[in-house]
Amino acid sequence: MNKATDNNLMEQVRDGNIEKLAILFERYHVMLYNFFLRLTSNRNISEDLVQDVFIRILKYRSSYRGQDKFIIWLYRIARNTHIDYLRKRKDYISLGEEWDEVPSQEPTPPEKVEQAQEIVRLSQALAKLPLKKREVIILSRFQNLKYKEIAELLDCQIGTVKALIHRSIKELGKAYFELSGGIAS
Amino acid sequence: MKCNQIKKRFSDFLTGEIDKATRKEIEEHVTACGSCRDELESLSAIWTKLGVLPEEQPSASVRTRFYTALEKYKQSLEKEKARPNLGKLLDAWLERWAPRRPVFQFSLALMLLVVGLAAGYFLRAGLQEGGEIARLRQEVHLVRQIAEVSLLRQESLSERLRGIDVTSRVEQSDEGILEDLLRIVSSDKNIHTRLAAIDALHLLPDYPLIRQDLVQSLSEQTSPLVEIALTLTHHIKNL
Numbered sequence: 001m002n003k004a005t006d007n008n009l010m011e012q013v014r015d016g017n018i019e020k021l022a023i024l025f026e027r028y029h030v031m032l033y034n035f036f037l038r039l040t041s042n043r044n045i046s047e048d049l050v051q052d053v054f055i056r057i058l059k060y061r062s063s064y065r066g067q068d069k070f071i072i073w074l075y076r077i078a079r080n081t082h083i084d085y086l087r088k089r090k091d092y093i094s095l096g097e098e099w100d101e102v103p104s105q106e107p108t109p110p111e112k113v114e115q116a117q118e119i120v121r122l123s124q125a126l127a128k129l130p131l132k133k134r135e136v137i138i139l140s141r142f143q144n145l146k147y148k149e150i151a152e153l154l155d156c157q158i159g160t161v162k163a164l165i166h167r168s169i170k171e172l173g174k175a176y177f178e179l180s181g182g183i184a185s
Numbered sequence: 186m187k188c189n190q191i192k193k194r195f196s197d198f199l200t201g202e203i204d205k206a207t208r209k210e211i212e213e214h215v216t217a218c219g220s221c222r223d224e225l226e227s228l229s230a231i232w233t234k235l236g237v238l239p240e241e242q243p244s245a246s247v248r249t250r251f252y253t254a255l256e257k258y259k260q261s262l263e264k265e266k267a268r269p270n271l272g273k274l275l276d277a278w279l280e281r282w283a284p285r286r287p288v289f290q291f292s293l294a295l296m297l298l299v300v301g302l303a304a305g306y307f308l309r310a311g312l313q314e315g316g317e318i319a320r321l322r323q324e325v326h327l328v329r330q331i332a333e334v335s336l337l338r339q340e341s342l343s344e345r346l347r348g349i350d351v352t353s354r355v356e357q358s359d360e361g362i363l364e365d366l367l368r369i370v371s372s373d374k375n376i377h378t379r380l381a382a383i384d385a386l387h388l389l390p391d392y393p394l395i396r397q398d399l400v401q402s403l404s405e406q407t408s409p410l411v412e413i414a415l416t417l418t419h420h421i422k423n424l
Contacts, residue, residue, distance in 0.1 A: 047244065051247065051251060058255075119238060142238070162196045162197065165199070166228075169232060176234070
């Protein structure tokens, strides 16, 4: 599943062979869903945003030039989709709130309770960060993008990305520490 | 490396985008430096902790919605292809009458361009030499003269003054207008009109006719103001 193949598929979609988008959807929709889930903290909204991204790909397919790696182009559309969503709905539910409010259908086994609390705390800490810092942590920690790719996506220098990751992790640690009631773990 | 330089590499340490030598250098530094060790430990702790956030699977509806949207889009594209397009119809119609022969069509277009340019050039030259433009210019000049003369001969003082003003603004005045202006200087009953006519004449080049008439008119003037104005015109001053 090399990147050249992604680019090649997208070029075919651009040139009218739109069924090929199904392959790209199968490759990337779960990854995009998790990207949005960590950004918005809401499952339904994340699913809607995934749908929006693929609709936009169809709409703007003729603008694909193939100079960028497909994955960078895809994340660029994903970020824009998320930003547009934030503009339209500023009062979205934060991840911690949603996960607090929606209990899982199965009762949590006692050994998992602590892990569940950890997940909620980390999600709440992430939600407290400004968008750019949250994005950079998600992209580097979960989406496995390299510095170079993040720099290309955010349109900045690699050095800036490194410094931003450092500051963001520091701030996340502080927010997590505060949410844990000041108990260092 | 100093603490500052070491700290700049902490994100490399976390993300794993680091070469072995630098990693070793950082590890050696934090063994010896307590402050850097504390910072790296707390950063690593939160970085590792993030791993508990699970990767989730979206619901099945995401896939269903995507394939429905893709199908709809495909259908709309096909409809668009099937719809008769006015441009294409016109192309096909023209093609029937004049099949595409680029070399022939290009030569024809070039020839028409040359013919158009030549026609434009000759038409313009003809107009300039003969005809229409020169005739029109003459007519405009004539109309202007009539207007000037008629204004200069008005009973109303303000109309006569306006006439003088118009005359003084045009670059060339013909002899008829000159005579009218000189007549006003020597015989108009109003001093202001006479003074205005003197001003207008002052703007004109020094013709013997003007000079002669103004000298004669000087001896006939009754108003000292007009006399002074006359002596100040370059026609008389340079005598």
